[in-house]
Amino acid sequence: MNSVQISALFCKGCAYCVKFCPKQILEMGTVRSRKGHFNPVVTDPEKCIACGICATMCPEAAIEVTKGE
């Protein structure tokens, strides 16, 4: 399965990935990270097409995208 891993260490909660996800499957979470930012969460991992746009638009390089079989 395709997966999107968002690192809580690097993410600063700018929400660019949420805005540009073509499948609209990212949304801002409600729990603050240790650094005090809201991190996005993947709401429906089944729908991810592993296009990598979230990672391209992430200024902090916090997102890792993997394409499954």
Place this chain on the structure above:
Amino acid sequence: MAKVYTRPQSLLPVPSGFCPGCLHSMAIKLVGEVVDELGQLDNTMHIIPVGCSTLNLLYWKGDNLGSAHGRAPAVATGFKRCCPERLVFAYQGDGDLASIGLAEIIAAANRGENFTVIFANNSTYGMTGGQMAPTTLIGQKATTCKMGRDPADSGYPMKMCELLSTLEAPAFVARYALNTPKGVNEARKGIKKAFEYQMAGKGFTFVELLINCPTNWGMSPLQTLEYMETNTIPYFKPGVYKDKEAEVK
């Protein structure tokens, strides 16, 4: 399982010092991706300027060399002439490059020095608190122009790509906007082309990246992307302004 995107190896595994949503970190990330692609990390020299871009010092894995305010092209000239085999790039902000270092950048470009300048243009002085820069847009508010920039009083925003493309020596001059995925991908290609030109010894290459400043523009990160689309991009038009290879064909 194939990785579609992983963090560039050229960046240290620490959080950057930039504000949330700042595209400065995007710009240095793109440079990192290109350096990874070319496999040149050990051969790269990053010339550190003064301003927000100095924060790259804590973020960039390769070699760094500090310079005085605005004098990064002068330092890069000296370094490149001593070590011509190294991949040298200066990463400068708009206050650093277009204001205090204007003489250095034009002189270096006119001599056709063989290095790359990455120019991050966010139309404000970020680190010192949002003063008006030479690239501040007409009507844009800053701490030193509370009512917005008035051309009658402080002139028009300076278009560095247009200015440098009139010179004879530069090999590649281009401008890209980083507010959309398309712009980011084009910028990556542009930076790669600039580095390849440098490695082939073709001469001075200049890549301007339009970025934002959520903190000093007083907007949320998403609002700054909208502002760039409606205000910055119509004035600073993205595109390739000079490409010596294309002219030959």
